[in-house]
Amino acid sequence: MGQIYVMDHPLIQHKVSMLRSKETGSKEFRELVEEIAMLMCYEATRDLPLEEIEVETPVAKAKAKALAGKKLGIVPILRTGLGMVDGMLNLVPAAKVGHIGLYRDPETLEPVEYYCKLPYDAPERDIYVLDPMLATGGSASAAIQFIKDKGVQRIRFLCLIAAPEGVERLNKDHPDVDIYVAALDEKLNDHGYIVPGLGDAGDRLFGTK
Numbered sequence: 271m272g273q274i275y276v277m278d279h280p281l282i283q284h285k286v287s288m289l290r291s292k293e294t295g296s297k298e299f300r301e302l303v304e305e306i307a308m309l310m311c312y313e314a315t316r317d318l319p320l321e322e323i324e325v326e327t328p329v330a331k332a333k334a335k336a337l338a339g340k341k342l343g344i345v346p347i348l349r350t351g352l353g354m355v356d357g358m359l360n361l362v363p364a365a366k367v368g369h370i371g372l373y374r375d376p377e378t379l380e381p382v383e384y385y386c387k388l389p390y391d392a393p394e395r396d397i398y399v400l401d402p403m404l405a406t407g408g409s410a411s412a413a414i415q416f417i418k419d420k421g422v423q424r425i426r427f428l429c430l431i432a433a434p435e436g437v438e439r440l441n442k443d444h445p446d447v448d449i450y451v452a453a454l455d456e457k458l459n460d461h462g463y464i465v466p467g468l469g470d471a472g473d474r475l476f477g478t479k
């Protein structure tokens with residue numbers, strides 16, 4: 271079973287509350303999503319391996335630590351996942367960025383991949399899949415499956431707000447994938463919105479409503 275990590279850092283919780291407010295406009299919303307993604311990245315990379323190195327300070331030689339060269343990749347699910355990319359890259363600028371886009375077939379209701387471009391060496395990387403809202407888990411689960419089908423084995427999923435239904439679905443379909451969330455909400459409503467949630471993340475990010 272995948273682990274679920276609820277990020278209870280006070281800065282994250284404070285910023286999520288601001289994000290939820292319907293008074294928050296697109297500019298501030300975008301900034302908050304980026305900041306929360308950066309703080310979540312900090313927490314979700316806690317277990318990155320380190321190695322000993324030697325550096326020369328202006329005073330003396332020092333034994334120090336550096337990241338042990340583990341390669342990371344970031345894959346936002348289009349379009350809302352895009353809002354989290356810069357926050358992650360602020361902390362891990364060497365990460366490569368792939369993109370995946372899905373739509374729901376109107377007849378079968380099955381998710382269909384319409385775009386997927388991953389780093390050429392994605393199977394050797396730890397891949398962080400990004401989507402701010404984990405609602406039913408249908409798209410996230412399908413996106414993760416499409417990424418696995420391209421040979422990627424080590425995947426983590428980062429979202430800002432999750433519904434219990436989405437967490438359950440991801441755990442069932444992908445028990446090997448750990449989930450990092452800033453808030454675990456109560457439920458989904460009849461329209462598939464997370465309650466209390468924050469409304470439509472894409473429209474709020476891009477001002478399309």
Ligand code: URA
Nearest residue numbers: 405463464469470471
């Ligand atoms: N997607 C959103 O943007 N908001 C929700 O509440 C659920 C899915």
